[in-house]
Amino acid sequence: MSQNLTEADLSHLQEALNRSGQKVTPQREAVFQVLLAKRDHPTVDEVFNRAREVMPGLSLATVYNCLETFVGCGLVRQVNHERESTRYCPNLAPHAHFRDKATGRVHDIDLPPEVLSSLRSILPPGFDSETIEISFHGRAQSGEARSN
Amino acid sequence: MSQNLTEADLSHLQEALNRSGQKVTPQREAVFQVLLAKRDHPTVDEVFNRAREVMPGLSLATVYNCLETFVGCGLVRQVNHERESTRYCPNLAPHAHFRDKATGRVHDIDLPPEVLSSLRSILPPGFDSETIEISFHGRAQSGEARSN
DNA sequence: GGTGAGATTTTGACTCATTCTAAATTGAAT
DNA sequence: ATTCAATTTAGAATGAGTCAAAATCTCACC
Structure with a gap:
C-alpha cells in the first residue's frame, strides 16, 4: 500500500523525466507512488493527503507542480468533469x-x-x-x- | 443581430419554462436572445456583456441564474473544457x-x-x-x- | 384595477481550486 | 567544495462561480 515504487515503476518515472530534461526528486517519487498505489482518480487534495503520510513536510504547491510535470511528460492524464476539481489517472x-x-x-x-x-x-x-x-x-x- | 426573439423562439422559451413551472421574464428573454443570436459558445462573461447592450441594468448573477435555469429545462447545454470557464450552447x-x-x-x-x-x-x-x-x-x- | 404570495433579480460578500511570487533548498556537474 | 539551474515551499493572489438577504417583479385571484 504505502510501499516504495517497484524497480520497474521507478525506471519508468526516471525515463519519462529524463526524456524531458527533468530531475527525479523524492517528492516526485512520492507523488508518483501515490498515483500508482490507488488508481481511483484522486483529486490534488487526495494525492496531497496520501503523500503526506509518507512525506509529512510535502507542500500542496509541490503536489500541483509534480502532477503538472507528470502530465507534461505523459506519465498521467488529467480527468475533468464539468468544473469539479481535476483528477489524475495513471492509466495510459x-x-x-x-x-x-x-x-x-x-x-x-x-x-x-x-x-x-x-x-x-x-x-x-x-x-x-x-x-x-x-x-x-x-x-x-x-x-x-x-x-x- | 440585436433583434428581438422571433415568435417561434419566444414560444420555445415559454414552453420550456412553463413546463418546469418557471416564468418568462425580460432578463430571461434577453439572455436567451443573446444565445440564439451568436452561437459561438460564449462564456458567462460574454453573454453578460452582450446582454448588457440590450439591457444595461442586467446583473452578472442574473446571467448565471438564467443560464442555470435554461440548462435545467433543457434549452441549452453547458460546454466545459478542462477547467476553463463554462460555455453555453443552444444546439440541442x-x-x-x-x-x-x-x-x-x-x-x-x-x-x-x-x-x-x-x-x-x-x-x-x-x-x-x-x-x-x-x-x-x-x-x-x-x-x-x-x-x- | 388592486393585492398578496411566491418567484426572480440584484448587490456584494464569500468560497475554493488553482496559480503565482519570491525566497529557501536541493541536485548534479565541474 | 563550488556553483548554477531546477525544485520546493509558504503564503498571497486570482478568478469562476455561489450564496445570502433585501428589493422588485409576476401573476392569479378578487
Whole structure:
C-alpha cells in the first residue's frame, strides 16, 4: 500500500523525466507512488493527503507542480468533469471515463480501436484532432467499484 | 443581430419554462436572445456583456441564474473544457465539440446515431449512461470558423 | 384595477481550486 | 567544495462561480 515504487515503476518515472530534461526528486517519487498505489482518480487534495503520510513536510504547491510535470511528460492524464476539481489517472491506455452520479466515482472504460477510429471519422476535413476525451455520466450498479 | 426573439423562439422559451413551472421574464428573454443570436459558445462573461447592450441594468448573477435555469429545462447545454470557464450552447442536436488549440474556439461536430450507439456499446453491463460528452482538441485549418 | 404570495433579480460578500511570487533548498556537474 | 539551474515551499493572489438577504417583479385571484 504505502510501499516504495517497484524497480520497474521507478525506471519508468526516471525515463519519462529524463526524456524531458527533468530531475527525479523524492517528492516526485512520492507523488508518483501515490498515483500508482490507488488508481481511483484522486483529486490534488487526495494525492496531497496520501503523500503526506509518507512525506509529512510535502507542500500542496509541490503536489500541483509534480502532477503538472507528470502530465507534461505523459506519465498521467488529467480527468475533468464539468468544473469539479481535476483528477489524475495513471492509466495510459486509450479509455473513456464513466462518472457515477450516485457516488461521484470515476471508472475507466476501455476504448476499442475501432470505436476510436469511428469517432475520428466524424471530423470534417480540416479538423486535426490530437486528443479525444469521452465521458459518460450516469448510474453504475453498486458492485461496479473496481476502478472507482 | 440585436433583434428581438422571433415568435417561434419566444414560444420555445415559454414552453420550456412553463413546463418546469418557471416564468418568462425580460432578463430571461434577453439572455436567451443573446444565445440564439451568436452561437459561438460564449462564456458567462460574454453573454453578460452582450446582454448588457440590450439591457444595461442586467446583473452578472442574473446571467448565471438564467443560464442555470435554461440548462435545467433543457434549452441549452453547458460546454466545459478542462477547467476553463463554462460555455453555453443552444444546439440541442447530438453533437461533439472540437476545441481549436490555436484560437480557443469551439466548433460543433455532428454526431451520427451509429457512432453514438457504437460508443454506448463499449459500456460494460451495469453501467447506465444518461449523457455522453465528447470533445476533440487539436488544430482546425483557418477557414473552419463557422460554428466557432 | 388592486393585492398578496411566491418567484426572480440584484448587490456584494464569500468560497475554493488553482496559480503565482519570491525566497529557501536541493541536485548534479565541474 | 563550488556553483548554477531546477525544485520546493509558504503564503498571497486570482478568478469562476455561489450564496445570502433585501428589493422588485409576476401573476392569479378578487
